[in-house]
Amino acid sequence: MSIDQTLFDDLEWRGLIAHSTDRDALRAALGSESVRFYVGFDPTAPSLHMGHLVQVLTARRLQEAGHTPHALVGGATGMIGDPRDSGERTMNSADTVAEWVGRVRAQVEPFLSFEGPNAARMVNNLDWTQGVSALDFLRDVGKHFPVNRMLARDVVRKRLESGISYTEFSYVLLQSFDFLSLYRDRGVTLQFGGSDQWGNLTAGVELIRRADGGKAHAFATPLLTKADGTKYGKTEGGALWLDPEMLSPYSFFQFWLNVEDEKIGELLRVFTFLSRSEIEEIETSHSEKPFLRTGQKVLAEHVTSLVHGADETARIQAASAALFGGGDMHGLSPETLGAALRQAGVLRVEGAESLPTAVDLLVETGLAKSKGDARRTVAEGGAYINNVRVEDPEHVPSRADLVGGSWLVLRKGKKSFKGVEVV
Structure with a gap:
């Protein structure tokens, strides 16, 4: 199996390494052997979102470079949730978490290959956590965690005044135990995650050293922000979910189509598999004629195809072209057209036999x-x-005018349009 020795440099060029344990050691490991690594996803919602997509695509980059993924869906840690600045999380039932584990797993799997010498593996930390007694956990794991270091974590320090439960305070022990378990049972020596996870990542590396005298690596991807410094990952309707039932593929496409010019290069590096030369060429073209929105169009097409498939992306592009550029509406998918029109605004009319005049x-x-x-x-x-x-x-309008049996597209001038849904 061939190992891509340029992987670390490519990750750095793409801006995907915000923090890292010993950089030289990590570079050497990734360039010389197939490293077994893991990245975790807690099912604290029924879908992954834009932030998780950074991790999923990074895992795919590592696998394509010859390394072996272990994608962890946290059936155990998802019962608790990582502490956050805003306060205690709502505890979800075991049945809800189990359902979300299945949904999150199904979202991750298409991005990885489960065949070949570095085939991916899906794992659930409930498998090795539920059989461990509280007493054994405190003796074997808890004794390696100095409380003063746990208190020094940013999120814990911010929560001390408002209050933090022992449950959320102890989350770092559970995530570190995951790394130790995968190190012992699967030979996993690398974990990565978002920069907000850096304390948890390094705690796992330290636990492996203290408990087994082993050496492991970790790196964190950066938090992506808009040009004004605020967080990405939100649309007008909420989070940028990957589940098409929670956010339509059309709305997903439109999000990428509307990102700021200043962020095009950064987002192309993180969210596409285009080469360095291709991205730099797009950046040059975009900077010369930003009004053509070349960068946004490439970004929207590539990311939507990765998440929702090339066929769905083609349907979205056809709907956009028809809405803004003319053409026959009747060949469009009514689902895609409906999603587009709901963004613009929809008038609902009952009955197709007596529609209003134009x-x-x-x-x-x-x-x-x-x-x-x-x-x-x-x-x-x-x-x-x-x-x-x-x-x-x-x-x-007559019944024959209805696209998909339900829709009319009403347009004034070139760009102002609304939908009419006949129910």
Whole structure:
């Protein structure tokens, strides 16, 4: 099996190493042998989000370079949740966590290969945690953790005044026990995660040293922020979920299509598998003509294809082209079209047998301020239904006009459009 000796340099160029244990030792290990590594995902929600995607894609980079992934879904740690600045987490039931373990696992699996000499393995920390008694855990793991060091962790220090439960305070012991268990049972010597996990990552390395005299490595990926320094990962509707039931693929695509020009290079490095020369060429082209939004288009296409598949991305692009550039609406997927129209705004109408006139639809969707305004829009040739110009203000759409049996696309001018959903 061939090991990519340039992996560490590529990770650094992509900005994926914010912190690391001994850099030279880690570089040497990644460049000389197939390292067994793990990255963990706690099922504290029914879906992964943008932040998790950084870790999933980093795991894929390591596997493609010849290293062996162990993707951990935390059936045990997910019962507790890593402490956070805002306060105690809501404890989810065992049944809920078990369901979310399955959902998160299904999201991670498509990104990794489970065949070949460095085949990935999915693991659940509940398997090695549930059989350990509290007394054994305190004797074998707890004794290696100085309380003063646990208190020095940023998130713990911030929570001391408002209060932190012993349960969340002890989370670092559980994550470190995961690393020790995988080190002992699977020969795993590297863990990585987000920079907010750095204290947990190094605690695991230290536990392996104290408990077994072993040597392990860790690195942390950076926290991604917008140009103004605020966190990424949010859309108008909430988190940038990977589950299409929680965030439509169209909305997911639009998020990437609307990122700031200043962040294009950084996000292309982190979220795509384009080569260095390809990314630098896109950056140059984008900087010369940013109004063409070349970088955003490439980014949206690549990331959406990775998460939702190339076919879904093609459907989204077809819907966008039809909405903004004309063309036949009837060939579009009604699900994709519906997601796009819901972002723009939707008027719901009951019954397809007596639809409002074009003028009434313009007013009721808000595209026209009044019937007089709507009539002027029609007279000036600026009103469209399903990309067909409306010639008669009293025109009434028919059932045959409905895309997918439910949708009309009402447009005023080139860019203002609304959806009409017939129920």
